[in-house]
Amino acid sequence: MTDLDTFILGLPKAELHLHIEGSLEPEQMFAFAQRNGVPIPYATVEDVRAAYAFSNLQDFLDIYYAGADVLRTQQDFHDLAVAYFDRAAADGVVHAEIMFDPQTHTDRGIPFAVVIEGLLSAMADAQARHGISSALILSFLRHLSEAEAFETLAAADPWLDRIAAVGLDSSEVGHPPEKFARVFAAAAAKGLRLVAHAGEEGPPAYVYEALDLLRVDRIDHGNRSLEDDALVGRLAQEGMTLTVCPLSNLKLCVVDDLADHPIDRMLDLGLRATINSDDPAYFGGYVADNYRAVAAARDLDKAQLATLARNSFTGSFLPEQTIVAHLARLDAYLATH
Numbered sequence: 001m002t003d004l005d006t007f008i009l010g011l012p013k014a015e016l017h018l019h020i021e022g023s024l025e026p027e028q029m030f031a032f033a034q035r036n037g038v039p040i041p042y043a044t045v046e047d048v049r050a051a052y053a054f055s056n057l058q059d060f061l062d063i064y065y066a067g068a069d070v071l072r073t074q075q076d077f078h079d080l081a082v083a084y085f086d087r088a089a090a091d092g093v094v095h096a097e098i099m100f101d102p103q104t105h106t107d108r109g110i111p112f113a114v115v116i117e118g119l120l121s122a123m124a125d126a127q128a129r130h131g132i133s134s135a136l137i138l139s140f141l142r143h144l145s146e147a148e149a150f151e152t153l154a155a156a157d158p159w160l161d162r163i164a165a166v167g168l169d170s171s172e173v174g175h176p177p178e179k180f181a182r183v184f185a186a187a188a189a190k191g192l193r194l195v196a197h198a199g200e201e202g203p204p205a206y207v208y209e210a211l212d213l214l215r216v217d218r219i220d221h222g223n224r225s226l227e228d229d230a231l232v233g234r235l236a237q238e239g240m241t242l243t244v245c246p247l248s249n250l251k252l253c254v255v256d257d258l259a260d261h262p263i264d265r266m267l268d269l270g271l272r273a274t275i276n277s278d279d280p281a282y283f284g285g286y287v288a289d290n291y292r293a294v295a296a297a298r299d300l301d302k303a304q305l306a307t308l309a310r311n312s313f314t315g316s317f318l319p320e321q322t323i324v325a326h327l328a329r330l331d332a333y334l335a336t337h
């Protein structure tokens, strides 16, 4: 391991863009399929990995939703999240804000309670075993209707105090943020924070809509904002956090080569960029792998990596005094590394 790799692993960091269903490793997919008696269209783990060659977001989503079918019981959701937190802890993650897609499960007849209770017990386990704090982001599937998003928000009512935010994911192009303006307003009225995928494949106009119509606190991805100078200026001026996912961008052909990844350009433009793993089991790496890969490809130095980690805390939904405490620990780490 290089000095920089060691530095990255030890760097205290938060992960702000992680789909828990995207942490389903092929080995786990087989184990859950077997214990639940669910057929899967793969003979071996190698077959599964070979199927993970995507040319765009939709290619990936088709395989990702099919994979999620093996998740049936509260224990499955618990085990899935425990495995993610174990990986995150090994990567120096001290706080994680994890997205889950309830509609992927409720549409298959899995009750909302089964999903969320499995995740919540794993979050308690992560706090107890690793000292990792975490928060839940309920993500609406944007290819489904506004009415279905409202139904999902209603289903979450008994757990509102355990959910930090709502998000918006799935097929971006053709499903602009505007479609969900009313359900985001309803979520805000319930005291929830707001995030949305925007500018991953969709145009800068979708980022404007996420800001102006959804009134988001963070933009997930946001890469295509760079095509619009006025938008970049506004995001910088507002201190808007972007949850950038380098290995995802590579696997979904948002960038052709990591050597062309705009992460350092984002920092140079004053954007509050962070590094995240998105769907680590599908894209070939957890959060430290993302830091390492993009650091190597873009020749990032320790100061840039420290800024990215700092942004992960300032962009989190933690209370202000907890953020200050995390930043102090980060500064103490930097002073000795």
Ligand code: ADE
Residues within 6 Å of the ligand: 019, 022, 057, 169, 170, 171, 197, 200, 248, 278, 279
């Ligand atoms: N769901 C899981 N990962 C996603 C991504 N990168 N973009 C949109 N929807 C997603």
Ligand code: ZN
Residues within 6 Å of the ligand: 017, 019, 169, 197, 220, 278
């Ligand atoms: Zn995502």
